[in-house]
Amino acid sequence: MRSDLEYRDHLIRSQPVLAARTVPVAAAHGLVLAGDVRSVHPIPLFDNSAMDGYAVHAADVAGASEAAPVTLPVVGDIPAGATAPTTVPRGSAARIMTGGPMPAGADAVVQVELTDAGTDRVQVHGASEPGRFVRRAGGDLAAGDVVARAGTRLTARALASIVSAGHGQVLAHPLPRVAVIATGSELRGPGEACGFGQIPNSNSTLVAACLAPVATTVDLGFVPDEASALRELLDAVSTRDETGAPRFDAVVLSGGVSVGAYDVVKEVLAPEPDMWFGPVAMQPGKPQGSGTYRGVSVFALPGNPVSVYVSTQMLVRPALRALAGAGAELPRFADVPAGADWATPPGRAQYLPARIEHGTAVPATAGGSGSHLVGTLARATGLVRVPAEVEAVRAGDVVQYWQDGDQL
Incomplete structure (x- = not known):
């Protein structure tokens, strides 16, 4: 009997990585990069102020103090987003906001708290030094530096860095498209009344919710314990579009994988050459099945809901991450x-x-x-x-x- 970890690792190794495609950054969260991303420009792009205050020549305020303030004429305002170049001659200052581009000539910023906040003339009550409160161009990344490596999962943090580096799209592996199918003649849809011997189909909702962060799921509902009905649905799942690509990359089935007389999933799929069914040394979740059907990855799970939950989180989800290019992204x-x-x-x-x-x-x-x-x-x-x-x-x-x- 396979151990749970051996079987999980087998599932991960068995998945082909989905072909990469170019994706807008707004749609790339959670995807895996297929190539290195380099910065188009330096970050920051230009020298800018780290504080609200006044851009000055540090030498002009070297001796400024509360007791001996230095008064300078204000030659202009520089808000964040200012595009017109500004020059600050010796013996003068420019009012500048956080993020505003440093004017030519100035080499320091005096924070507004050390001034009287004047608009025409400003009294400076504290000394400064060259580079004080100045964010230098390229101080974070230089043009051409690697922002994110191939294989990086695109988190919010990674996407912010990539956009800041000048990119609006990335080459990434897509999330897999996954069909979710429950089996069982006893099943009824969510909210439907159940007669004697019938139960709600909670498995499809459970699987789709578990996989939502790592896949694009489509809940195809449930089929009765009839081989012809299941085969018809699996054939529909494995049909291909005009480009030859399958409609789905994977299918997750629940129920019908054990040795009972009505275990229809095993009946339909066991004869397929690329399918395996057998016991895994875990509880719950002992009966399992996996493989491919007409090029679509198949994960066949037991029917009891807690088994489905455990199998989906511990086995299927890591395998789907491998399909999406993440390699061995294991539960922690x-x-x-x-x-x-x-x-x-x-x-x-x-x-x-x-x-x-x-x-x-x-x-x-x-x-x-x-x-x-x-x-x-x-x-x-x-x-x-x-x-x-x-x-x-x-x-x-x-x-x-x-x-x-x-x-x-």
């Missing part, structure tokens, strides 16, 4: 003391829905890590992973806790 766990005792499954890694109470991790669902406990899943703020070799958890033991990104 932190050491946290356990706040309670709980049992663990023998021989399998346990993923326990948990929450943090008083700095400790405690079970969040009413019955531990049972795969069906969706009603109390809302109480969880993350997952605790307990390795397969750990026989039980006792209060005070150090455990590995993953914080769900939905938590603020």
Whole structure:
């Protein structure tokens, strides 16, 4: 039986990286750069003031003090965004705002707090020195410097740097387009009344929400446990556009992957040469399937909702990040003391829905890590992973806790 980490790493390695495309920076958040980005110009572009105050020759105010102020004529105003060049002769000053371009001749800025804030003439009550409160052109980056390397995830910070460096678009790998399909004749749509033997389809909503930050998802609803219905939908998912590209890069299926008589996903996909189905040493989430169907990556998950949550966050999401060019972007766990005792499954890694109470991790669902406990899943703020070799958890033991990104 594969371990959970072995299977996760296999999924990551199996994903082809999506072809890069040119994307406007406004639409690039969360994407991965496909090439280095270099600064078109120096940052800052020009010498400018770091303070509201007066641009001066430092030598003219070298002896200024409260007791012996220096008075200078004001030859102009320089707001941020001023485009007309200004010159400050010796023995004079120009009023300047933060970000305003330094005038020719001036080599320092006296902050307004050390003056009487005059408009025609200004009294300076403090000395300065060359370069004081001046932001030099290229002091942050020189033209041609690398702003961000290929493989960088485009965060808000990275995008701000790239725009400041003169770029309005980037070459990046797109987010994968993912179809979400639940299977089961017992399913009904959100908000629909359920008769005897029927249950709401929470899995599609769960998968789409988990993947929203890393993929463009389309919820295709659910299909009954009928091979023909599932095959028809999978064929539609794998159709190609006029350029030959598939409509979707991946499909996430929930339900029908075990060994039951009505496990339709396995029935339809197991004969495909590029598909695998089998057990993974994790709880919940033991039955898994993956591979490709007509060029589309397939992730076949168990049907119980907690299994779907764990599988999506711990297995599917890292694989989709690899598809989007991020490489091995793995869930981050932190050491946290356990706040309670709980049992663990023998021989399998346990993923326990948990929450943090008083700095400790405690079970969040009413019955531990049972795969069906969706009603109390809302109480969880993350997952605790307990390795397969750990026989039980006792209060005070150090455990590995993953914080769900939905938590603020």
